[in-house]
Amino acid sequence: SAVISQKPSRDICQRGTSLTIQCQVDSQVTMMFWYRQQPGQSLTLIATANQGSEATYESGFVIDKFPISRPNLTFSTLTVSNMSPEDSSIYLCSGGKTGLETQYFGPGTRLLVL
Amino acid sequence: DAKTTQPNSMESNEEEPVHLPCNHSTISGTDYIHWYRQLPSQGPEYVIHGLTSNVNNRMASLAIAEDRKSSTLILHRATLRDAAVYYCILRDGSGDYKLSFGAGTTVTVRA
Numbered sequence: 001s002a003v004i005s006q007k008p009s010r011d012i013c014q015r016g017t018s019l020t021i022q023c024q025v026d027s028q029v030t031m032m033f034w035y036r037q038q039p040g041q042s043l044t045l046i047a048t049a050n051q052g053s054e055a056t057y058e059s060g061f062v063i064d065k066f067p068i069s070r071p072n073l074t075f076s077t078l079t080v081s082n083m084s085p086e087d088s089s090i091y092l093c094s095g096g097k098t099g100l101e102t103q104y105f106g107p108g109t110r111l112l113v114l
Numbered sequence: 115d116a117k118t119t120q121p122n123s124m125e126s127n128e129e130e131p132v133h134l135p136c137n138h139s140t141i142s143g144t145d146y147i148h149w150y151r152q153l154p155s156q157g158p159e160y161v162i163h164g165l166t167s168n169v170n171n172r173m174a175s176l177a178i179a180e181d182r183k184s185s186t187l188i189l190h191r192a193t194l195r196d197a198a199v200y201y202c203i204l205r206d207g208s209g210d211y212k213l214s215f216g217a218g219t220t221v222t223v224r225a
Contacts, residue, residue, distance in 0.1 A: 004157075031211050043215040048210070101160075108157050
């Protein structure tokens, strides 16, 4: 199994600013992902965080808006850039190991943009 | 990604079984059927998965139709802690391990 923590757990930000969310896994995982969950909605995959290389973004998400880093097998960051109220969401990271079917999720970061 | 269809909501009484259906008529031969649930104010957690045969674990059972076009998640004795959104997800076993979440089924458990 893997335990995933995120920091911060919540934040209130002003429009036009940026916020970096950290995701820490307690063991090495092969894959890490970032999701967004808008109020009352399901989860939408933002990108796959690739260790040591550029993240792979899903349709509708771009690196300039959501830059992602993954310097090693246990840590990743997601930055929400130039925020607007529409970015108010819960951002979740997840991790999994090749060959295992389970993906583990962090508790999420609740972001409110004013 | 192949799509799944689930009812929006279901209600159950505590200590009674809950049967959550999922239709996936366009499932491919390499798609695994996964179930995750999201408790209030938490990230999703893995429940169970299967390919062709029925599966049991400590949390639930997964019954898969012979043609694999539908499946049912069974919670044998619902507790208040089982109140959550349950997601049925198809994941390509030969692919990139990404999960594509649908709307899920909101399960309410009455005491």
